[in-house]
Amino acid sequence: MRAVGMIVLLATVVLFAAGCGSPGGGGGGDTPPGTPPTVPTGAPPGGTSTPPVPVDPLVADPPPGGTALDPARVTTTGLPAGFPTLVWSRGPRTLGVYGRSGGCTEAAATVVDQTPEAVTVRVTQTTTSTGPCTRELRYPAFELPLTADLGQRRVVLTGEQN
Structure with a gap:
């Protein structure tokens, strides 16, 4: 009896996870199943932007007053x-x-x-x-x-x- 309960719980978790996010079950909105996820780049939608350049500690400013x-x-x-x-x-x-x-x-x-x-x-x-x-x-x-x-x-x- 305990094994049957575990199987039902496991099946419920699998079905819930598969159905989250989109009708296709991929979890990616309008993205077809099997499409790799996209990574946000900071670019505006439909455009491009230059990523911020980190400050190089080897090219610094003097302390205040220097x-x-x-x-x-x-x-x-x-x-x-x-x-x-x-x-x-x-x-x-x-x-x-x-x-x-x-x-x-x-x-x-x-x-x-x-x-x-x-x-x-x-x-x-x-x-x-x-x-x-x-x-x-x-x-x-x-x-x-x-x-x-x-x-x-x-x-x-x-x-x-x-």
């Missing part, structure tokens, strides 16, 4: 791939850069050399644990004091991952 340096004044050849390259100033003696850190990494930045021609900044990403680690990336801002006005000196970014 002024971005002309990229032609910044040398990044010594920076590991994927590190942010934006440099900004806040007044004549403060230089700013972004680091890169994450679940098991920390970032740091230091001024390693100042000459009349250039200021060299080292950005590091140091592993702090072998895991398990989350996979997010953060781009902390660092503002570094200079011993003399930046003026028209160029900025050389170097970096390393430990």
Whole structure:
């Protein structure tokens, strides 16, 4: 008797699921059975649209109050791939850069050399644990004091991952 009740319940569920949504039983309104479902794209009906472009964290703006340096004044050849390259100033003696850190990494930045021609900044990403680690990336801002006005000196970014 219990088996018969289960069969009736199962048959009711199957019939209900098959009949939901459309007379054809496909659950897709006017779509014929066997037609694959469509995925909404954000485009208006009958038209096209360009999907929104996500903000690239490697092409950022300086923090409020900072002024971005002309990229032609910044040398990044010594920076590991994927590190942010934006440099900004806040007044004549403060230089700013972004680091890169994450679940098991920390970032740091230091001024390693100042000459009349250039200021060299080292950005590091140091592993702090072998895991398990989350996979997010953060781009902390660092503002570094200079011993003399930046003026028209160029900025050389170097970096390393430990």
